[in-house]
Amino acid sequence: MRYLHTMVRVADLEASLRFYCDGLGLTEISRYDSEKGRFTLIFLATPEDVAAAGYTGGKIPEGLPCVELTHNWDPEDYQGGRNFGHLAYRMDNVYECCLRLMDMGVTINRPPRDGHMAFVRSPDGISIELLQRGDNLPSQEPWASMENTGSW
Numbered sequence: 001m002r003y004l005h006t007m008v009r010v011a012d013l014e015a016s017l018r019f020y021c022d023g024l025g026l027t028e029i030s031r032y033d034s035e036k037g038r039f040t041l042i043f044l045a046t047p048e049d050v051a052a053a054g055y056t057g058g059k060i061p062e063g064l065p066c067v068e069l070t071h072n073w074d075p076e077d078y079q080g081g082r083n084f085g086h087l088a089y090r091m092d093n094v095y096e097c098c099l100r101l102m103d104m105g106v107t108i109n110r111p112p113r114d115g116h117m118a119f120v121r122s123p124d125g126i127s128i129e130l131l132q133r134g135d136n137l138p139s140q141e142p143w144a145s146m147e148n149t150g151s152w
Contacts, residue, residue, distance in 0.1 A: 001092070004131070005043065005066040007085030009078055013040060013071040020044050026067065030060055038073040062090060086119070086127035086152070094118055094132040095143060111146035115139055119152035127152045 010016035020026045026044040033040045043066040045055075053064040060066065070085060091097045094112045101120055102108060109127075110119035115137035118130045129152075 001097075002062055002090050003065055004062075004088040004090055005068045006087055007068040007070055009070045009072065009076075009083040009085055011071075011075070011078065011083075013042075013069070016069055016071075017042070020067065020069065029055060029057075029064075029066070040069075040071045040073070042069045042071070043067070044069065086129045088129040088131060090131045090133045092133055093137070094130050095137060095140065097130055098143070107149050108146065109150050109152040110148050111143045112137075113139065113144055113146065115143075121150075121152065 017028070021028060021044065025047065027047055027050055028042055029045050029050060030043040031040065032042075043060060045053075045064055045066045049064055053061050055061055055064055068085070068088075076082075094116065098108050098112055098118050098120075106120055108118060108120055110117070112118040112130070112132070116132045120128050120130065122128060
């Protein structure tokens with residue numbers, strides 16, 4: 001398992017970039033705008049982490065820890081910790097991890113129906129994204145037909 005990123009929702013993208021980049025010294029390494037989803041994702045990393053990973057552009061390499069700024073284009077009042085999104089980890093086998101968690105009594109909030117992504121919550125309610133390493137796994141039960149539970 002490898003730590004990937006922490007996501008934080010931001011209301012004012014320019015003010016946030018000024019804080020994280022100009023103030024803290026993080027470097028913007030990736031930006032994605034979704035017209036359909038009406039959001040922008042910006043991944044930031046420290047210059048030291050960028051150098052250590054040998055990152056020069058393109059796909060973000062595994063091992064480069066990032067902060068993901070998520071800016072939803074439609075205004076939203078973030079209360080109750082909604083501005084903090086989730087922790088994300090890449091797994092060797094997302095199905096095995098979800099099964100292990102279920103056996104421990106953990107609810108799978110968003111099952112890995114696509115063989116790629118699942119969401120669970122920590123005992124403190126922190127949302128955790130689990131992502132399959134490499135290609136998506138073939139669809140299989142019980143995941144393929146499992147419904148979402150709660151929120152993530």
